[in-house]
Amino acid sequence: MRGMIGVALGVAATGLAASAIAGTEKVAYPENYQTEFVRYITIDRPDRKIVRWFYVNPEALARAALGEDLPDGTVLIMEDHKARLDAGEAPVVDAQGRFISTDEVTNVFVMEKQPGWGAEYPPEMRNGEWEYAWFLPDGARKADAQFDGCFACHMSRAGRDFTFTFAKYLIDTKR
Amino acid sequence: MRLAMAAALGLLVGGPALAAEHVVTMAGQQYTPSELSAQPGDTIRFVNDDDTDHAVFVPTVGFGIDLGKQEPGQETVLSLARSGVLEVECVFHPDMLLTVAVQ
Numbered sequence: 001m002r003g004m005i006g007v008a009l010g011v012a013a014t015g016l017a018a019s020a021i022a023g024t025e026k027v028a029y030p031e032n033y034q035t036e037f038v039r040y041i042t043i044d045r046p047d048r049k050i051v052r053w054f055y056v057n058p059e060a061l062a063r064a065a066l067g068e069d070l071p072d073g074t075v076l077i078m079e080d081h082k083a084r085l086d087a088g089e090a091p092v093v094d095a096q097g098r099f100i101s102t103d104e105v106t107n108v109f110v111m112e113k114q115p116g117w118g119a120e121y122p123p124e125m126r127n128g129e130w131e132y133a134w135f136l137p138d139g140a141r142k143a144d145a146q147f148d149g150c151f152a153c154h155m156s157r158a159g160r161d162f163t164f165t166f167a168k169y170l171i172d173t174k175r
Numbered sequence: 176m177r178l179a180m181a182a183a184l185g186l187l188v189g190g191p192a193l194a195a196e197h198v199v200t201m202a203g204q205q206y207t208p209s210e211l212s213a214q215p216g217d218t219i220r221f222v223n224d225d226d227t228d229h230a231v232f233v234p235t236v237g238f239g240i241d242l243g244k245q246e247p248g249q250e251t252v253l254s255l256a257r258s259g260v261l262e263v264e265c266v267f268h269p270d271m272l273l274t275v276a277v278q
Contacts, residue, residue, distance in 0.1 A: 041236050047243035096237075097256020156269050164266070168234040 023120060024147060027112045027133035030057070033077055040169050044083070044099040049091055051101040053079045054165050066170050069161045070113060072129070076166055078109040107142070108135040111150070111163075125151050127162045194218065199273060201225045201245075206263065206273035213277050219253045221245065230266035235259075241266070 030037065037055035044051055056064075060074035081101040083091040091099045110133045118126045125148075134145040160167035194216040200207045202224045213219070221231050223245045231242040231251055238261040242251045253263075255277045265271035 041234065041239050043234075043239035043241050045241050045243065052239075052241075093256070097254055153266065156267055159269060164232070165234045165239070168262075169236060172236055 023117075023131050024133045024141075024145065026114070026117060027110050027131050029108075029133075029135050029139040029141075030075055030077060030110060031139075033057075033075075034079075037075075037077065041165050042098070042101075043165070044091075046091065046099075049083045049085065049089075050106065051081045051083050051099045053081060053101070055079065056166055064166075064170055066174065069128070070163070070166070072113055072115050074113045074166075076111045076163065079105055080107040080109075081105055105137040108137065108139075109133070109150075110135065111154075113161075121151070125155075127151050127154050128158075130154070130162050196220055198222060201229050201265075201271070204229075204265075204268045204271055206265075206271055209272060210274045211276075213255050213275060215255060215257050215277055217255045217277070219255065219275070221251045221253065223247050223249050228267060229271070232264045232266045233261050234264060235261040 033055055037057050038061050039053055039055050040061075041054045042051060043054065055077040057073070057075040060071055063071040064074070082104040084100040084102050086092050094100055111130050112133075113129050114131070115129060117131045118129045121127075127150075132147045132150040134142040134147075136142055154162040154164070157164055157167070195213065195218075197211055197213055197217060197219045199211070199219055200222050204225060204227070211219075221229075221242070223229050224247075226247055228247070229245050231240075231245065231253060233240045233253075237259060240253065242253065244266075245251050255275065258277050261275050261277070263273035263275060
């Protein structure tokens, strides 16, 4: 009996791990996003000395409507750039008080929404139909990436389809 | 002497406004005050006098910034460099809102 439980737990644990891997691998690296996607906001991050560029795929931007959940097929990207630093290692700001980005990209985070993608997650973790992925600048997957933090943090924005910036962008631009 | 003092006072009155620091607290998972007016060059000091972590976050286009996790007792400072209306949220608590009009 004890052996059966052990096997069952082992299967469950393996299943969870496989499920988690399968989840992020559904999200493909968005080739050519820097030229084909729309950059809609930039977020300075002083504590990490980075600038985060946010992109949305044009198809989703065209179909997104104020007050509605985002359309299936929405792809949002958060691209981290190192900020330009002064001699004292402090970020340099422009005339508007904004950090100045360098061309050095350190990480590319992607969230994508497709029908049924959230079904494998328990309710306390599920972010609707969103899935997350973490890529390096060359498009390779971050090998040791963990996504619990993504799901937990975005859960706080369940009221606007789990997005921190894009739904707010729609509100502000009254799309 | 009287003239010199008057001239000095005139310079003070007629000179550019000094940058102000506005203090916003976070107790009870709310920004207090929830609205404030400021001028370009002012700063906001966020004081986490709550018993939980917060993270000041501005998702307004042109003002976007994330000050990162702020533990109880810690303070962070947001610089207001230019005019506009920005909305300040907390990453962890979606009902924490502060509207800042910079003009």
